[in-house]
Amino acid sequence: MIGLISATAAGAAARDRLAAAWPERTRLYGGPVADAVRAAFAECEQVVCFLATGAVVRLVAPLLGGKASDPGVVCVDEAGRFAVSLVGGHGGGANELAREVGGLLGARPVVTTATDAVDVPGLDTLGLPVEGAVAAVSRALLDGTPVALDREVTWPLPALPVADTHTYTHTRTGTGTGTGTGTGGYAIRVTDRDVVPGEDEVLLRPPTLVVGVGASRGVPAEEVLELVGDALRDAGLSAASVAALATVDAKAGEPGVVAAAERLGVPLVTYSAAQLARVEVPNPSAAPLAAVGTPSVAEAAALLGGGELLVPKRKSAARPAGATCAVVRRPGRGRLALVGLGPGARDLLTPRAKAELRRASVLVGLDQYVAQIRDLLRPGTRILESGLGAEEERARTAVAEARAGHAVALIGSGDAGVYAMASPALAEASDDIDVVGVPGVTAALAAGAVLGAPLGHDHASISLSDLHTPWEVIERRVRAAAEADLVVTFYNPRSRGRDWQLPRALAILAEHRAPTTPVGVVRNASRPDESSQLTTLAEVDAAAVDMMTVVTVGNTATRRIAGRMVTPRGYRWQDTRQEEETR
Missing domain, CATH: 3.40.50.11220 (Rossmann fold)
Incomplete structure (x- = not known):
């Protein structure tokens, strides 16, 4: 509040x-x-x-x-x-x-605040438990003093001006506690191990551990907490990295288990017995099978989301045993944000897109798009840029960086999902990374706002580039849109090597629409050199169109009203004012 x-x-x-x-x-x-x-x-x-x-x-x-x-x-x-x-x-x-x-x-x-003033993320703002010399390491980051980043477990962090010394994708556990990194100097260590920070070291605790819990009826919360605490301590693991307690859904309301999760400050995740029974475990038992319908609760519940079993099932000291637990380290999941930058104007870049750019530690994009937003990136952001024609390579690179555990932003113009990078990236991705889509203002919308309201009713967007789509397919789509009386926005309408496709597409539309049908031509919508023209299907000059242009062709109801292109929301709409359509 x-x-x-x-x-x-x-x-x-x-x-x-x-x-x-x-x-x-x-x-x-x-x-x-x-x-x-x-x-x-x-x-x-x-x-x-x-x-x-x-x-x-x-x-x-x-x-x-x-x-x-x-x-x-x-x-x-x-x-x-x-x-x-x-x-x-x-x-x-x-x-x-x-x-x-x-x-x-x-x-x-x-x-x-010093870190905010120079656009360096505060170590206590990363959403992770933090221990150690926060002030000293933060001061080192601000002063430009070398700071090492030791990632014992993978976790997607924002850009930090550090030297990334290690990235571990395999298990690295110890027994008991330890101190320091052994590297000397200032350091940030991302770890779920139960270690004590060194003199000039900060520990970040990512939520990588899941504790599976089985319990008999009426088990006290203290017994569950003691069992879990002993299991973590003996394995050299930190309670601050526990992400959740997991159990069978028959125990979802067990007071001792519920209270234990609350006191640990983590959610209680439950699974059905059928789900748990399908998980292979090293220590199945007849007792839970008879009680709740699965041969394993603790191990199976911890393993169900994937990961490595660090602590096999162990029992509490109560006689008979009132609780069991097992601990799994789930693999750190990288993060891929698919960010649409809009049509080019900075004020049409959404706040969510800006936030994702600042959250990313790796940026992947076309060089000319990177230039548009380079000033928004945090210091330390690793930039992987390439030129035109390398879309698939950028998609593969972005997914590979996310799989390595990084926070990645893959950028494109307009909306990332409209003739942009989201499609090739998702074709490369699998469910081993988290993917976030960030919508952007598309070229069709930006051009429509310049023209008036040409997209007021059903409409279609069609790319006229036949580099990846055969022209026969494109022509079939144009003809279908023409016959369906859809407003049509043409992307990639004309280039130096493709100068006949737009006239051909306009000719197909002309078979179904009057010569006076309004046509809007907008170049570089929202940018300083924006230009627009409202003409007709009979008079549009295809030779004046290039790849930076969006061409919008109205349907049979589209009108020119007060110098604007308007498609009415309903086909029964009549222009009772008889506005001229050719002015």
Whole structure:
């Protein structure tokens, strides 16, 4: 919950705007300001004060307890010009809240956290448990001091200005605890082992471990927790890397198991007995088969999602045994984001696309598209760019990098799924990586916005490039669209080596549509050198079209109205004003 506090009429007006925009996220605090600040600080995860920063500093100073517990505090000035992240920039989420508040109120977010200021991810903002010399290693990253990244387990991290010393795709476990990396100097270690960080080392704990649990009726939570804790400790594994407890669905409501998951702070995942019975395990037993219908619960539940069995089934010390557990390390899954950059204008690049570019540690794309967004990438992003005609190579590269455990962004213009990179990438990918699609503004939509509303009813997009599709197939599709009376947008309409396809396609449409049918020609939609022309099917100049152009041909209902191309939403629509169609 976000507490909102104001002291003046102007502050109250801005406060009410936030409250109206976020009714489920905010709570208004009235009365004396000092009392309101104390109450909000105690009751809310975040606080926005429409007050001077000096006043807020004096009010919250006696309330501060520590970075891990303090709420994030944002101050907005009287004129609504700035949203200042004051306290809890990372831990309390004040930095991101300042950006959100600024976006909503039209205020400039002010973030002074050093890592944010130079666009380096804060080590405590990666969504992973973190231990060790966070301040010292962060300072080294900021100062440009060499920092080693030792990835004992794979996990997709954002770009960091580090030297990646190891990438382990195999098991590396120890027994008991240890210290240091042995490399010396500053280091970030990604590990699920129960080790103590070195003097200048940070440990990141990815959620790679799944603990399977079997339990008899009425087993106490303490017994389950003791069993799990002993299993992890004996194997040299960290409880901070446990992602979930897993069991059979017959135990989904077992109080001791449910309470154990809650106290560990992880979800309880359940599977049917039939699912578990299909999993091969080293230690099947007749007891669970008779009780719940599967020869294994702990091992099978841990193994069902794949991975390596690090701790085979072990039993609690209770007599008879009240619980069993097994531990599996699941392989780290890389992440592939398929990002559409839109038609070219920076303000048509979506916020989600920007976020994915900043999240990626590896960027793969056409060189000219990389140039468009290079300034948005974090320092340390590895860029793999290539020229025209290498689409399949880029797709293979992006998938291979994701399989190696990296966070990858594969970029394309418009929408990644429309005549772009999503299709070849997904043809290469399998279910061993996570894939995220990020929609973008397509060329057809950008051109349509320039022309008016040509896509107001059913429409089709057809590429006239016959490099990968035989012309006979393309012509059949054009003819089908013509006969179906669809508005048609032509992508890749004409190049120096393909100069006859567009006239042929227009001729096919002309067999079914009047010569006065509106045709829109837009080149470089949304870019500084954008140009457009609204003409007719009889007068369109195919020779003036190139690969940077989108050609949109109306259907039999499309009209030219007030200089714009409009396709009515219903075919019964009549132009009662008799607007001229050829002007």
